[in-house]
Amino acid sequence: MSETLTRLPPLPIQPAGVPWPTVDWPVGDAPAALKKTRFAELMQDAFAARSTPRLGETHALVIVQGGRIVHEQYGEGFGPEQTYPSWSKAKSITHALVGIATGDGRLDVMAPAVAPEWRGAGDPRGAITLDQLLRMSSGLAWVEEYLPDRPSDVIAMLFGDGKADVAGFAASAPLAQPPGAQWYYSSGTTNIVSRALARAIGAKGAAFEAFMRERLFAPIGMASPVPKFDDAGTFIGSSFCFATARDFARFGTLYLRGGVWDGRRILPEGWVDYARTPTFQQAGAAETEGRYGAHWWLDLGGPGSFSANGYDGQYTVCVPDLDMVLVRHGATPLDKKDDLxxxxGEVVDCFRAI
Incomplete structure (x- = not known):
């Protein structure tokens, strides 16, 4: 891992004289180098109508550069006070919470994950580590399918037989591959991580939410998040944490600043680098799905960028070389996902000098 870490681009620090957005976001002008004509065309692609041919619905767009909001725009009927669904962006929030517990000495991501379903003598699932879960490489059988007319473990977990105990449902899956042998994106793995974290800190339900607010949300000024829990008290970290676009931008800024906020270390040193260190993916996986780190995706905003991606077109993109965070929310059909x-990528490129 350390050999890979040395190749990661450096993370930018907060510019001198720019206040941290713990209370209010500072606002600035777009850079002089912005390709204004192309940028305007791209905004038309997103906001010319409630639903556009290229992107479907775009509800919110916030672009932060140099610690200041340089562009903010909302679709008809939406605004800065509204909370937006995270969908799988919640996975990256789960990553942050695991980091906090790791920094406290309560978790070791390289150790086997604690799951009661795997405690039987000789159960090979007992060797699955938190690192393998965070890197979507557990080997557990899973069908991550979003169309309701097809077999889908994720739909069953969130809305069907597994909804009362999402982690128990996911952890009951058999092994399809040896742990660590193959990358496969699975929302179930995140909820196994979420429950393991809850057990490590001795909190679930309301107590777990208090931990989220005290250790992560409040220190960086995120006042809007609404996390969702199942009947077992597990944070549904795969999918459900609503927040304003500006608060998602605060979360992205925390990662862009290496886990430090206004002089206070929120995430342990190296935790952001861990998130953006590429995971092994078998041939074809990265080309089809995109490169992956640890509960963060890679390269959406260009080489060196990393992002929290969610179903239906929810994105928080961190771009170190531009000191940029881009947040987009909307309702984009699956067949337009690649267009989005x-x-x-084209919006980010508008900020790059020719």
């Missing part, structure tokens, strides 16, 4: 990814 290209659009995000």
């Amino acid at each position: 990814k290209r659009w995000i």
Whole structure:
């Protein structure tokens, strides 16, 4: 891992004289180098109508550069006070919470994850580590399918037989591959992580939410988040944490600043680098799905960028070389997903000097 870490681009520090957005976001002008004509065309792609041919619905766009909001725009009927669904962006929030517990000495991500379903003598699942879960490499059988007319473990977990105990449902899956042998994106793995974290800190339900607010949300000024829990008291960290676009931008800024906020270390040193260190992916996986780190995706905003990606077009993209965070929310059909990814890359490129 350390050999890979040396190749990671440096993370930018907060510019001198720019206040941290713990209370209010500072606002600035777009840079002189912005490709204004192309940027305006891309905004038309997103906001010309409630639903556009290229992207479907775009509800919110916040672009932060140099610690200041340089562009903010909302679709008809949406605004800065509204909370937006995270969907799988919640996985990256789960990553942050695991980091906090790791920094406290309560978790070791390289150790086997604690799951009662795997305690039987000789159960090979007992060797699965938190690192393998965070890197979507547990080997557990899973079908991550979002169309309701097809077999889907994620739909069953969130809305069907597994909804009362999402972690128990996911952890009951058999092994399809040896742990660590193959990358496969699975929302179930995150909820196993979420329950393991809850057990490590001795809190679930309301007590776990208090931990989220005290250790992560409140220190960086995130006042809006609404996390969701199942009947067993497990944070549904795979999918459900609503927040304003500006608060998602605060979360992205925390990662862009290496886990430090206004002089206070929130995430342990090296935790952000851990998130953006590439995971082994078998041939074809990265080309089809995109490169992956540890509960963060890679390269959406260009080489060296990393992002929290969610179903239906929810994105928080950190771009170190531009000192940028881009947040987009909307309702983009699956058949337009690749168009939206290209659009995000094109928007980011508008800020790059020719």
